[in-house]
Amino acid sequence: MNQARVPRAEAVIDLGAIRHNVALLSGKAAESGAATMAVVKGDGYGHGALPVAKAALAGGATWLGGCSLDEALALRRAGITARILSWLDIDVDFGPGIEADIDLTASSRRELARIVAAARVTGRAARVHLKIDTGLCRNGCPEYEWPGLCADAADAASFGAIDVVAIWSHFACADELGHSSIAAQAKRFDEAYEVAREAGLHPLRHLANSAATLTRPEFHFDLVRTGIAMYGCNPVPTDDDLVPAMTFRSAVALVKRVKAGESVSYGQIWTAERDTTLALVPVGYADGVPRTLSGRMDVWLDGQRRPVVGRVCMDQIVVDCGDHEPAIGAEVELFGTGHDGAPTAREWADTIGTIDYEIITGMYRPRVTRRYVGEVTP
Ligand SMILES: *Cc1c(COP(=O)(O)O)cnc(C)c1O
Numbered sequence: 001m002n003q004a005r006v007p008r009a010e011a012v013i014d015l016g017a018i019r020h021n022v023a024l025l026s027g028k029a030a031e032s033g034a035a036t037m038a039v040v041k042g043d044g045y046g047h048g049a050l051p052v053a054k055a056a057l058a059g060g061a062t063w064l065g066g067c068s069l070d071e072a073l074a075l076r077r078a079g080i081t082a083r084i085l086s087w088l089d090i091d092v093d094f095g096p097g098i099e100a101d102i103d104l105t106a107s108s109r110r111e112l113a114r115i116v117a118a119a120r121v122t123g124r125a126a127r128v129h130l131k132i133d134t135g136l137c138r139n140g141c142p143e144y145e146w147p148g149l150c151a152d153a154a155d156a157a158s159f160g161a162i163d164v165v166a167i168w169s170h171f172a173c174a175d176e177l178g179h180s181s182i183a184a185q186a187k188r189f190d191e192a193y194e195v196a197r198e199a200g201l202h203p204l205r206h207l208a209n210s211a212a213t214l215t216r217p218e219f220h221f222d223l224v225r226t227g228i229a230m231y232g233c234n235p236v237p238t239d240d241d242l243v244p245a246m247t248f249r250s251a252v253a254l255v256k257r258v259k260a261g262e263s264v265s266y267g268q269i270w271t272a273e274r275d276t277t278l279a280l281v282p283v284g285y286a287d288g289v290p291r292t293l294s295g296r297m298d299v300w301l302d303g304q305r306r307p308v309v310g311r312v313c314m315d316q317i318v319v320d321c322g323d324h325e326p327a328i329g330a331e332v333e334l335f336g337t338g339h340d341g342a343p344t345a346r347e348w349a350d351t352i353g354t355i356d357y358e359i360i361t362g363m364y365r366p367r368v369t370r371r372y373v374g375e376v377t378p
Contacts (some may be wrong), residue, residue: 006251006329011049011289016374017243021230022059028252032220037063039227046364050078069097072172074098094118103127107139108240109149119161127161134169134188166204175235176209211235233356247336252326254280262320265310279291279319281332286314288363291351300333300342302326
């Protein structure tokens with residue numbers, strides 16, 4: 001008997017898959033002469049920012065991207081020496097970021113002024129990426145303020161307070177092939193670049209997310225910022241060999257036989273049509289199984305897909321096994337690589353009308369343990 005304790009909810013992260021995916025993506029970027037930034041915000045899209053960062057660097061990424069300065073500093077403190085860009089904070093003190101050699105984003109003149117002030121206090125030049133809003137209307141500098149931002153940046157650079165590393169922007173619809181906004185944003189990006197050049201700046205450029213990295217080499221510029229694809233989820237219909245890195249699994253806790261006519265779980269939304277065997281699996285919406293998947297999901301158990309019946313509860317789901325009797329402790333795969341037609345995070349997302357980003361990132365929760373597999377030499 002295997003005496004190892006079976007975890008009730010476990011995200012198995014295949015670092016080899018991340019390394020493989022990054023090698024594929026950075027290979028495409030390199031064909032355009034671009035470097036690759038591995039985006040590890042949201043604790044590495046739920047996979048764990050630090051192990052993902054190491055695997056991505058082993059796979060050929062040379063930059064890391066985190067949303068907040070805190071995320072960037074955590075990687076630095078953990079010994080990561082690669083370039084790290086951070087892009088969104090509320091009036092943070094940029095000093096520690098400058099001291100830790102983090103590349104910082106300025107989305108406004110106000111933000112740049114704060115970076116410059118922090119650089120003066122620190123006595124070191126801050127590395128700055130100027131972000132232009134080309135149509136996403138989220139963060140990024142509005143066009144009307146851009147000439148001023150570039151002028152301020154050129155001025156601060158002239159007295160050594162900052163290095164202007166790059167200008168950058170972000171696509172709204174790169175995952176919708178041929179969407180008219182893609183060309184429109186690229187055009188605004190070109191115009192923003194001209195303004196920066198006229199201000200005397202010689203910045204690098206970066207614009208592409210995963211979707212644009214896979215489908216629009218003309219927008220690779222100097223650096224691509226890949227997120228979702230390096231976790232093995234393809235945002236566009238290409239046949240690139242991306243391998244989902246996260247497998248969400250649990251195990252059978254209880255098996256019982258019920259008679260035809262018995263109903264399962266809250267609300268009794270499912271009733272057995274014939275005598276059947278039910279397997280109880282101790283994961284639920286507290287572990288990242290959306291309740292909206294009730295009656296609309298399968299798991300992989302003992303070599304085949306089997307339906308989850310009745311409502312998804314906070315801590316439990318019930319699988320209809322027909323006349324098959326699984327062993328207590330038998331592995332239950334909720335989603336993973338999609339081997340043999342097994343469920344994927346994408347399938348969950350499609351079923352409930354969201355994106356796989358939300359599914360995998362949502363696995364970052366206290367009750368789900370993470371286990372890393374796949375050899376990665378840092
Ligand atoms: C999240 C993010 C990315 C990565 O996007 P994917 O679609 O996951 O590749 C790139 N750039 C910025 C600014 C982001 O916020």
